[in-house]
Amino acid sequence: MIRFENVTKRYPNGALAVEGLSFEVSEGELVTLVGPSGCGKTTTLKMVNRLVEPTSGSIFVDGRDISTVEPVDLRLRIGYVIQQAGLFPHRTVLDNTATVPHLLGWPKAKRRERARELLDLVGLDPSVFGGRYPDQLSGGQRQRVGVARALAADPPVLLMDEPFGAVDPVVRERLQTEFLRLHSTLGKTVLFVTHDIEEAVRLGGRMAVFGEGRVEQLDSPAQILGAPATPYVADFVGADRGLKRLSVTPVERGDLEQPPVVHLDDRVDKAAARMRGEGARWAVVLDDAEELHGWISAQTVAEVLEGDTPPEPPTVRGHARRMEAWLRLGSPLKHAFSTMLQHDAGWIAVLDDADRFTGVLTPASLHEALRRSIDADGRQVPRDAVALESVTGA
Numbered sequence: 459m460i461r462f463e464n465v466t467k468r469y470p471n472g473a474l475a476v477e478g479l480s481f482e483v484s485e486g487e488l489v490t491l492v493g494p495s496g497c498g499k500t501t502t503l504k505m506v507n508r509l510v511e512p513t514s515g516s517i518f519v520d521g522r523d524i525s526t527v528e529p530v531d532l533r534l535r536i537g538y539v540i541q542q543a544g545l546f547p548h549r550t551v552l553d554n555t556a557t558v559p560h561l562l563g564w565p566k567a568k569r570r571e572r573a574r575e576l577l578d579l580v581g582l583d584p585s586v587f588g589g590r591y592p593d594q595l596s597g598g599q600r601q602r603v604g605v606a607r608a609l610a611a612d613p614p615v616l617l618m619d620e621p622f623g624a625v626d627p628v629v630r631e632r633l634q635t636e637f638l639r640l641h642s643t644l645g646k647t648v649l650f651v652t653h654d655i656e657e658a659v660r661l662g663g664r665m666a667v668f669g670e671g672r673v674e675q676l677d678s679p680a681q682i683l684g685a686p687a688t689p690y691v692a693d694f695v696g697a698d699r700g701l702k703r704l705s706v707t708p709v710e711r712g713d714l715e716q717p718p719v720v721h722l723d724d725r726v727d728k729a730a731a732r733m734r735g736e737g738a739r740w741a742v743v744l745d746d747a748e749e750l751h752g753w754i755s756a757q758t759v760a761e762v763l764e765g766d767t768p769p770e771p772p773t774v775r776g777h778a779r780r781m782e783a784w785l786r787l788g789s790p791l792k793h794a795f796s797t798m799l800q801h802d803a804g805w806i807a808v809l810d811d812a813d814r815f816t817g818v819l820t821p822a823s824l825h826e827a828l829r830r831s832i833d834a835d836g837r838q839v840p841r842d843a844v845a846l847e848s849v850t851g852a
């Protein structure tokens with residue numbers, strides 16, 4: 459969909475912004491251009507809509523060499539979102555959103571209808587926000603209008619230059635999530651510039667890591683974090699890349715531990731025997747529908763059995779504790795970790811898509827899953843094919 463062929467840009471002042479750039483972005487793909495300040499990301503983006511002309515090399519959009527397309531025509535087919543949204547201050551939100559349909563000569567009623575539809579799509583009620591001016595919006599709302607405006611004429615390609623760079627981290631994360639949802643429904647081809655590796659990892663797709671005017675590595679976030687191609691990339695993604703990988707590494711069945719499982723109607727002596735047999739200090743408790751209820755500790759069971767019990771030991775039902783912390787298979791490890799912290803839990807139950815209990819994740823198994831996934835990516839093998847060596851005695 460977008461192809462760079464040996465593209466070099468040297469500005470008239472002699473600054474070499476990019477050199478010999480060659481890469482391709484497929485239709486519907488999201489590629490982030492990530493790297494430190496001044497490494498040529500914005501120049502690369504602006505060459506796609508001819509705001510900047512390459513010194514040499516060619517760029518193709520949809521199979522056409524863009525040097526043969528009138529810049530104005532080209533830009534009508536390419537949405538462009540920049541930091542601070544770049545809205546026209548004296549136009550209402552509705553008119554700002556309808557900018558490109560206006561340029562395309564759409565009749566007023568049609569472009570207003572389209573603008574309302576787009577505002578709805580980015581989560582702004584047109585009847586509330588349509589008549590406002592940009593300075594009557596929050597930073598996050600302005601960015602949403604920026605995205606709506608870029609999408610108004612339904613362009614196949616979106617260029618986004620640090621679109622969420624000017625908002626606070628909480629709003630930023632919300633905008634990223636909304637943008638991902640939008641991308642999965644609209645299927646646009648997106649080039650997204652950011653200097654923030656966390657943002658690039660979170661957005662997924664492929665990451666092009668820029669260093670001094672070149673793409674050093676173009677790959678999935680998991681690959682880049684797990685197996686950086688060059689020392690430069692390793693340095694850029696940071697010493698804490700293991701930690702960053704938590705957000706792109708899903709929980710798999712093979713990561714889970716299998717504690718003893720008992721049911722609400724099991725008698726406590728049976729639960730005690732089960733835990734003793736497996737050398738466990740607690741057991742997961744499931745209800746009649748095989749769904750997670752909670753857990754029971756060996757100590758509780760021992761106390762019940764030692765206590766003043768009727769001839770028949772009671773069932774687990776009255777002694778189990780509820781467990782609210784759970785997550786689904788496939789959730790990122792980071793989610794598992796934060797749920798554990800939030801519930802102050804030493805383990806967390808993992809359910810499948812049908813809500814069936816499949817096992818538990820503990821801090822130790824989470825750490826192992828992370829180490830195995832890094833190893834697996836480095837060796838290009840599935841995670842369950844990796845056996846870890848452990849520190850003796852650990």
Ligand SMILES: Nc1ncnc2c1ncn2[C@@H]1O[C@H](COP(=O)(O)OP(=O)(O)OP(=O)(O)O)[C@@H](O)[C@H]1O
Nearest residue numbers: 469471473475494495496497498499500501502653
């Ligand atoms: N119009 C210009 N004239 C001269 N030099 C320029 C111009 N625009 C950019 N440069 C230089 O080209 C290089 C790449 O700049 P570019 O803006 O593409 O980098 P960037 O990776 O997007 O940086 P940032 O994250 O800071 O926006 C820098 O050295 C910059 O100083």
